[in-house]
Amino acid sequence: MTTGRTLKALHVTECFAGGVKTALEGYAALDLPVEHHIIQSARRHPDKLTSPNPDLFNTISELPYGHVAAVKATVEAIREVQPDVVHAHSSFGGVYGRLAAKLTKTPVVYTPHGLSFERRDISETKRFVFKQIERAFSPLSTIQAGCASYEAKLLESLNPRSTVEVVPNAIANSESFTNSRFLSESASAQRSLSFIGRITEARHPEMAMEIAEIAAKKGFTCQWIGDGDADMKQSLENSGIHVTGWLTKAEMAGALENISFVIHTARWDGFPMVILEMLDARKLLLVEDIPALFECPREARFESAEEAVKKLELLLEGSLKPDWSPVTDLYNQRTQANRLLRCYQAAAGIE
Known part of the structure; x- marks a missing residue:
């Protein structure tokens, strides 16, 4: 799994809590030639359990709560870190990360960790709007990386011309x-x-x-x-x-x-x-x-x-x-590491 040099990835999320937190810290803990940087907040889930582990991320910065401020802060983080790839996570983080990557001409990988139009606690109208937003932003993704097979299928349905990969969820020592x-x-x-x-x-x-x-x-x-x-x-x-x-x-x-x-x-x-x-x-x-x-x-x-x-x-x-075994054959660290690195290399244009 060597690229000849260490890649830099900048993670962007406004939902650093729960499964997203576990997933991102899992990525950062993988034995890969990748530096992991993060700009984050827990806007939707503010609690004391959401602080990133400083042993896993090379740099940690705070994502402002305002939408415009969040995009500006992400642009600033990109200019400071100079990442090979931006990895945008979750719905709002996906918007912030992809817009900032577009403005700075940086390749971007997008992982929704659950697409908002799948929610069943909102009206059909809101689900339709969320789906159209995801469809509109999908061309800004260099690669769309679903955290599960079903999520990848949904991403493909939004934009059949997009490059979609499954980077499966996994846990340490899985x-x-x-x-x-x-x-x-x-x-x-x-x-x-x-x-x-x-x-x-x-x-x-x-x-x-x-x-x-x-x-x-x-x-x-x-x-x-x-x-x-x-x-x-x-x-x-x-x-x-x-x-x-x-x-x-x-x-x-x-x-x-x-x-x-x-x-x-x-x-x-x-x-x-x-x-x-x-x-x-x-x-x-x-x-x-x-x-x-x-x-x-x-x-x-x-x-x-x-x-x-x-x-x-x-x-x-x-x-x-x-x-x-069909689940554990896919959702394990070995598969996750191989596919994550492959996504980063492909997005950055590295053979």
């Missing part, structure tokens, strides 16, 4: 589970069920509450590891789901030792890091059956709360053993 069959041996007799992530409309808390109501009658205890919207959090707690709030890495490691099952509910998604993290932790996992997660084994997908609980019991019995 090669440890590549080509392995996910086994049910990690299950214990304890009926402990967890939902994990930020509490938002995207995470479909209503489905989680329906599952918890049925599961509780069958002896399962339920918790949501994470935090988010105050009203949704209260609804979860009122339904009998214990909400832990955000946990540190050490607290999360302790929590994982005491849970058997994880369910990922979602109304829309990219390819969430939590799925890969739970596979790596060898937790028994079910996911809501949405288009973005079509690569997950059919046996592990559910369409209703009743189906989810039925499959929980089959997992507990050991009679249901989903094969996750």
Whole structure:
């Protein structure tokens, strides 16, 4: 994976939190001949957990909240860093990064980490507008790099003439589970069920509450590891789901030792890091059956709360053993590193 010289990449995002934060720090931690610089904010998710790791990024700068100011600051960052490629992330970051790259004639890679027109918590009119904005900006991308196969398909549909690549989400040391069959041996007799992530409309808390109501009658205890919207959090707690709030890495490691099952509910998604993290932790996992997660084994997908609980019991019995290897064969660090470097080289015009 050598290019003959070290490339410089400038990451641009206004959503440095959650899965985007995990993904960007994952890119920066890869063993590649790439310097990673970042201009960022957590405009949509301001909290104390979002500061970039200074050990991973060569430079870190703050992205202003105003749209015009953000574009100007990104232009200034490009002129200061002199990157070989700008890597723009998320919806607004995608606009800021691509506009600034155009103004400075810098190649740009764009990764949405979940396209805004896929949202199901907004009107059809807003979704149409977001889709047209994405379509209008797609020609400004030198390469469009979806974080998942489904995201790449959506990017291709916006602009069939664009260059699209899949740079799959991955977690550190994820090669440890590549080509392995996910086994049910990690299950214990304890009926402990967890939902994990930020509490938002995207995470479909209503489905989680329906599952918890049925599961509780069958002896399962339920918790949501994470935090988010105050009203949704209260609804979860009122339904009998214990909400832990955000946990540190050490607290999360302790929590994982005491849970058997994880369910990922979602109304829309990219390819969430939590799925890969739970596979790596060898937790028994079910996911809501949405288009973005079509690569997950059919046996592990559910369409209703009743189906989810039925499959929980089959997992507990050991009679249901989903094969996750098609997912782990793609969503691992080796594939991610190869494709990320290939994108940067191609965008920068380096053979």
